[in-house]
Amino acid sequence: MEVKKIAVLGAGLMGHGICQVAAQSGYEVNLRDIEQRFVDNGMQMIKASLQKFQAKGQLTEGQVNEILSRIHPTVDLKEAVSDVDLIIEAVTENVELKKSTYREVDQYAPAHAIIASNTSSISITELGSTTKRPEKVCGMHFFNPPQLMKLIEVIKGAKTSEETIQTVLAVAQKMGKETVLVKKDCPGFIVNRILIPALNEAVALYWEGVADRDDIDKAIKLGLNWPMGPLMLLDYIGADTTLAIAEILEREIDPKFHPHTGLKQMVKAQLLGRKTGKGFYDWTQK
Ligand code: CAA
DSSP: OOOOOOEEESSHHHHHHHHHHHHHHTEEEEEEEEHHHHHHHHHHHHHHHHHHHHTTSSSSSHHHHHHEEEEEEEEOOOHHHOOEEEEEEOSHHHHHHHHHHHHHHHHHHHHHOEEOOOSSSOOHHHHHHSSGGGGGEEEEOOOOOOTTTTTTEEEEEOOHHHHHHHHHHHHHHHHTOEEEEEOOOOOOHHHHHHHHHHHHHHHHHHTTTTTOOOHHHHHHHHOOOOOOOHHHHHHHHHHHHHHHHHHHHHHHHHGOOOHHHHHHHHHHTTTOOOGGGGGSSSSOOO
16 A cells, blocks of 8 residues: 555654654655644644754755645644544553544544554554554554654554555655564564663662763763763653653563662652753753
8 A cells, every 4th residue: 555645643752753754755744633732832843853954954945845834733633534544643652542542543544544653662452452453553663853763663563464564664664764673562662672671770870879970871872882871861752751661561571670769750750851851951951
């Protein structure tokens, strides 16, 4: 099946970037969030990002306007999904919220449409089972920021068809991304299964007072050649998202993945990172 039109559900940190990548790759995109202010905020972030590319001479003003004209913001779910071939779901990482979204999408989307989830850790099989089209449900996991990160993990649920996987791989390729195939639906897939325990250990080192924040980040930047240290990356991803993934790994794979008290405290204190202006770093000035 050839995908011509895409709906992106959720205009937040990931959703806005995915929408932008899709529009930059020539797709018509419906961008949907539950409230107008979230949609507006997503559009602002897209404009800011496109401006960065324009300032660097990678896009002309005309191209920026064309890309923006391919994006159709809305708060109406039915309107967002009723005329598309692919729905990329990037709503908040909450199982019940995602499941109710899938039930609604299944009702309104055309029979041929594929639903791909950008979930970091929720079971694709479980999401697929809430629809009457589990063979058309798969994972399509982007990395933050989607505009710059090259990888997409494509995840096969228990009932996902080969045709669905091939269609999604083709879309990822048209978006200029590299892909890896996760053959079995398992929490954390490849990247987060490895990353989240590493971030959790960075929090542990910090809370135990083994080293200062800057030295923990410097050690990993220079010792492992990461582009940013783990505590800064955690601020980037969000302590709430990191905790949610750690809890799923702990529950579904092994208790060894249990999140550190320090991470839980950060969430309780709403020190979530960039999204609340403060985490391990102060983002209010940046
Ligand atoms: N859109 C367009 N351009 C952007 C941008 C955006 N959203 N964000 C940054 N840029 C541009 C900047 O303008 C800058 O351009 P110049 O070099 O021309 O000045 C360039 O990208 C580099 O940005 P910065 O100087 O601000 O920062 P940086 O050098 O640290 O690079 C980065 C930014 C690419 C994000 C880099 O820091 C990086 O790779 N960090 C690690 C990101 C990462 O690990 N992501 C995965 C997170 S895990 C995840 O997402 C999965 C999950 O499920 C939790």
